[in-house]
Amino acid sequence: MKVAKKAPAKKRSPKAMTNDPAALLSGVVGSRGVTLVDLTQTLSPDFPPIVLPPEMGQSRPFRMEEISRYDDRGPAWYWNNVSFGEHTGTHFDAPVHWISGSDLPNNSVDSLPIEHFIAPAGVIDCSTEAQKDADFLLTATHVKAWEKRHGRIAAGSWVLMRTDWSKRADPVAYQNLDATGQHTPGPDPGCVRFLVQERDVLGFGTETIGTDAGQAAHFKPPYPCHYYMHGAGKYGMQCLCNLDRLPPTGALIVAAPLKILQGSGSPLRVFAIVPKR
Amino acid sequence: MPRAAKIPIRKNPILRTRQPTLPPASRSRVALGLTAAAARGRFELQVCRDCGAVQYPPREVCRDCLSHRLAWRQQDGRGELVTETTLRSAQELYFRERLPWRVGIVRLNAGVNVIAHLHERVGTAPCRVRVEVALDRAGQAALIAVPEQGRPHLSDDPRLREMTCDPRGRKILVTDGKSVVGQAIVRALAAAGAEVIWIGEAEPWKKVAGLEALRELPPATVVPLDVTDGKSVRELAGEIGAKVDILINTADHHSAFSIASRRGVETAQSEMDVNYLGLLRLAQEFAPLLKARAADEPANAIAWVNLLSIFALANYPPHGTYSASKAAAYSLSQALRAELRPAGVCVINLFPGPVDDEWDQLEMPPKLSPVSLASAVAEALKGSVEDVYPGDVAQDWLARHLDNPKALERELEEGAR
Numbered sequence: 037m038k039v040a041k042k043a044p045a046k047k048r049s050p051k052a053m054t055n056d057p058a059a060l061l062s063g064v065v066g067s068r069g070v071t072l073v074d075l076t077q078t079l080s081p082d083f084p085p086i087v088l089p090p091e092m093g094q095s096r097p098f099r100m101e102e103i104s105r106y107d108d109r110g111p112a113w114y115w116n117n118v119s120f121g122e123h124t125g126t127h128f129d130a131p132v133h134w135i136s137g138s139d140l141p142n143n144s145v146d147s148l149p150i151e152h153f154i155a156p157a158g159v160i161d162c163s164t165e166a167q168k169d170a171d172f173l174l175t176a177t178h179v180k181a182w183e184k185r186h187g188r189i190a191a192g193s194w195v196l197m198r199t200d201w202s203k204r205a206d207p208v209a210y211q212n213l214d215a216t217g218q219h220t221p222g223p224d225p226g227c228v229r230f231l232v233q234e235r236d237v238l239g240f241g242t243e244t245i246g247t248d249a250g251q252a253a254h255f256k257p258p259y260p261c262h263y264y265m266h267g268a269g270k271y272g273m274q275c276l277c278n279l280d281r282l283p284p285t286g287a288l289i290v291a292a293p294l295k296i297l298q299g300s301g302s303p304l305r306v307f308a309i310v311p312k313r
Numbered sequence: 314m315p316r317a318a319k320i321p322i323r324k325n326p327i328l329r330t331r332q333p334t335l336p337p338a339s340r341s342r343v344a345l346g347l348t349a350a351a352a353r354g355r356f357e358l359q360v361c362r363d364c365g366a367v368q369y370p371p372r373e374v375c376r377d378c379l380s381h382r383l384a385w386r387q388q389d390g391r392g393e394l395v396t397e398t399t400l401r402s403a404q405e406l407y408f409r410e411r412l413p414w415r416v417g418i419v420r421l422n423a424g425v426n427v428i429a430h431l432h433e434r435v436g437t438a439p440c441r442v443r444v445e446v447a448l449d450r451a452g453q454a455a456l457i458a459v460p461e462q463g464r465p466h467l468s469d470d471p472r473l474r475e476m477t478c479d480p481r482g483r484k485i486l487v488t489d490g491k492s493v494v495g496q497a498i499v500r501a502l503a504a505a506g507a508e509v510i511w512i513g514e515a516e517p518w519k520k521v522a523g524l525e526a527l528r529e530l531p532p533a534t535v536v537p538l539d540v541t542d543g544k545s546v547r548e549l550a551g552e553i554g555a556k557v558d559i560l561i562n563t564a565d566h567h568s569a570f571s572i573a574s575r576r577g578v579e580t581a582q583s584e585m586d587v588n589y590l591g592l593l594r595l596a597q598e599f600a601p602l603l604k605a606r607a608a609d610e611p612a613n614a615i616a617w618v619n620l621l622s623i624f625a626l627a628n629y630p631p632h633g634t635y636s637a638s639k640a641a642a643y644s645l646s647q648a649l650r651a652e653l654r655p656a657g658v659c660v661i662n663l664f665p666g667p668v669d670d671e672w673d674q675l676e677m678p679p680k681l682s683p684v685s686l687a688s689a690v691a692e693a694l695k696g697s698v699e700d701v702y703p704g705d706v707a708q709d710w711l712a713r714h715l716d717n718p719k720a721l722e723r724e725l726e727e728g729a730r
Contacts, residue, residue, distance in 0.1 A: 208517050
């Protein structure tokens with residue numbers, strides 16, 4: 037039997053991402069179930085913090101002092117006092133973190149819209165490039181090529197740059213510092229402008245210490261991901277892990293920073309809800 | 314000069330580890346004047362300001378004219394060994410374990426008779442000697458007669474060696490090898506014959522060339538240690554704490570800020586976290602291990618060295634918060650000394666003036682070079698002292714502090730170092 041002739045076939049293009057949590061969640065529920073992927077590094081004293089010249093104010097690394105451990109200090113209970121900078125371990129950057137976002141409304145972690153704590157993610161795999169070149173820079177051209185395969189990045193979604201950098205278990209290799217500073221991958225200024233101005237993303241996430249590349253202090257402007265993203269009220273996530281276990285599209289990111297008064301950021305327990313295929 | 318001390322033999326693991334005993338430690342307050350001078354390496358006796366008579370033993374009033382105007386004055390110690398004896402039995406446990414023990418009476422040129430331990434190189438009485446002062450394992454002044462000619466070292470005599478903390482053949486932890494001072498100390502200890510030097514490295518992702526070069530030094534092993542991290546201190550104590558004979562705390566956080574030149578307390582907290590709490594963390598984890606091995610001779614735990622600052626004595630306002638953190642560390646070092654004393658483990662404090670490093674860049678000379686500071690550490694260990702004020706600035710500040718602490722405070726207020 038012949039099928040009625042349809043309108044001329046459209047050029048095949050991937051379905052655009054959606055950023056409606058209700059639609060996404062119902063899609064998840066209606067699917068064959070979900071997998072949860074933890075994107076969080078363990079908060080530990082051994083996890084390296086950002087490095088700044090020593091005369092500058094320093095972000096404290098994670099530290100833990102025991103209060104009691106079933107002993108004379110507290111016979112039946114174990115607990116600790118912990119201390120750390122807001123930007124420690126796997127963490128969230130709010131717009132107020134950067135001077136470009138200093139005057140925006142609702143720019144600190146205590147005032148962010150709660151709707152933003154669940155959002156879809158596009159995951160761009162740069163692991164091959166980052167392995168070849170620690171200073172690899174993601175460009176708008178790369179992003180557009182990714183969109184050709186996986187669909188246009190929806191407004192209000194996270195863009196996560198997968199580099200497999202989190203697999204560097206040795207803190208020395210993870211920091212990757214030499215006399216000229218840090219060498220870690222990140223986005224170039226044009227890429228960030230594209231994501232902010234033309235895609236209106238929710239934020240940008242990386243596996244390295246910082247959403248910006250290690251050498252971004254020398255970019256124009258310096259630290260473009262901080263400058264443009266936060267200047268437009270967008271967010272950052274860094275020190276993420278397990279991005280290799282996420283699909284390019286379809287994952288829902290749950291990232292709720294601590295509700296710190298006027299906080300500029302917060303360590304995260306961030307995870308992804310991934311539909312089973 | 315040939316040195317008698319050899320690399321210590323290995324411990325026999327089936328024998329019970331010896332417990333520390335101490336020589337008699339009680340002293341009257343006036344007798345502690347002898348110890349106070351000895352703690353700085355000086356042999357001082359009281360001299361009457363009225364009649365000039367030198368006093369021994371220390372007393373309240375002049376033995377000749379009954380004047381109470383007695384002042385401690387440095388002595389050259391020259392004299393004659395008049396008579397000697399060798400103890401072959403003793404009630405005191407410390408000496409009982411170390412018999413036979415030579416003592417003698419020395420007639421000092423200054424006109425008093427003193428009882429002194431005899432260095433093994435001292436000939437038979439009567440003979441010319443020089444009396445030196447040392448701190449015994451109880452931390453009290455002890456007088457040692459050595460030959461008048463030459464400068465025999467205390468560690469050349471196996472029984473007197475334990476009045477020193479000679480680094481030769483010792484296993485030593487230097488808590489921070491990333492500073493130029495820490496690196497210079499490691500080199501000085503290697504030159505002094507240390508058997509093992511563990512070098513603490515915090516934040517290994519920040520490479521410093523000086524530490525990389527030390528990795529080639531035969532006795533050196535770089536170990537992870539961050540004194541701001543209790544877990545790091547605990548883990549290192551677990552791994553090597555029971556081997557450490559001498560701990561040298563070089564960890565130092567120095568920010569050159571006054572109260573007004575830095576907003577907030579973040580840098581001051583970091584200074585306290587390293588300089589004060591870092592010492593506390595080290596003390597809680599390592600001090601019990603050192604105490605347990607204090608009598609495990611000849612490879613026993615013997616000393617704890619703190620690198621403080623002359624700013625601990627009086628606040629240097631341009632480095633106001635740093636001074637405060639060093640004062641806190643100084644205070645804690647006194648508590649540590651009290652806790653280690655019953656084991657005979659010596660706590661040595663160094664109070665250098667400004668050091669020729671990046672944090673004292675804007676300080677005018679004279680500044681102590683890291684190499685000079687390192688040799689002061691090595692000399693302090695080879696000698697028998699508790700408090701060391703290396704360099705001209707430290708000596709000057711100390712003299713002004715002892716003379717009139719309030720005057721020094723005022724002088725520092727006016728910016729005169």
